Amino acid sequence: MLFRSLHSSKIQYLRRRCFSSATAPHVLKLGDVLRKTRIFTEEDVLQYSKVSHDSNPLHMDSAAAQNVGFDGPLVHGMLVASLFPNIISSHFPAAVYASQTLNFKLPVYIGDQVVGEVQVTNLRVNKNRYLAKFKTRCFKNGEILVIEGEALALLPTLDYRAVEV
């Protein structure tokens, strides 16, 4: 696994970073939920297409999307799913992402309000670091489940500061 190659002795550097703020940290525990809300724009889809080299017409061409039954161009599933490592690393800088499963249940369209959510389902100490398992879900426009899966990440600490969503 990726995290086995890490040098646990150096984790104090990251731990200090988290305590450098005057804000009292929270301590992550089983069941905790961290969220982030985002609305993906046409420009986001264009920029993601450029950086990923993904030119699937479903993301750029209304006619192509409508011809296979969608209402319009889709946001790339992997762009929506990027909310998960984003949420984890914004709460735990230098977290190492070890695995992710993704089931794309329903389309996300440009302009949909998407809430990404990670919920802690397992936590264990791993050589002064913490291996955290998360249930990962995205909802659109309220409670419509669009992506579900699980992630595993190696956290430098369980302490975090509340992050603006």
Add this chain to the structure above:
Amino acid sequence: MLFRSLHSSKIQYLRRRCFSSATAPHVLKLGDVLRKTRIFTEEDVLQYSKVSHDSNPLHMDSAAAQNVGFDGPLVHGMLVASLFPNIISSHFPAAVYASQTLNFKLPVYIGDQVVGEVQVTNLRVNKNRYLAKFKTRCFKNGEILVIEGEALALLPTLDYRAVEV
């Protein structure tokens, strides 16, 4: 599942697209492997950070990456993994991505040559479309496995033209 909402009667539009080239199409079958090679640059990482809003210092800050045991800034795992839908949709425009599992085994650094590979492990007809299961892997610098997993995609046709990698 996402693909259940598609209108199968409209798939002929996509089928015609694939036959519009003078190039003779290949027909996808069990065991087939499709590949793409890419070297991720510092600019790619910067652009991906912007569009994903992922500011994990492991991707931008050499000192932070080295402090947890890496050789330098990492390419985002989800950016590397974007090779999979990229390969699928570049061979099958308007393919619908239904699921993906990702195990991040080893880090990918800026400048590493990465080969993404998808191999067909199951194929079945689904209302005039094709549900394809792929073994998905990325290798760096030769045969070093960096990401492995599986993907499920709904293809409008099994015919494709060879795509430049």
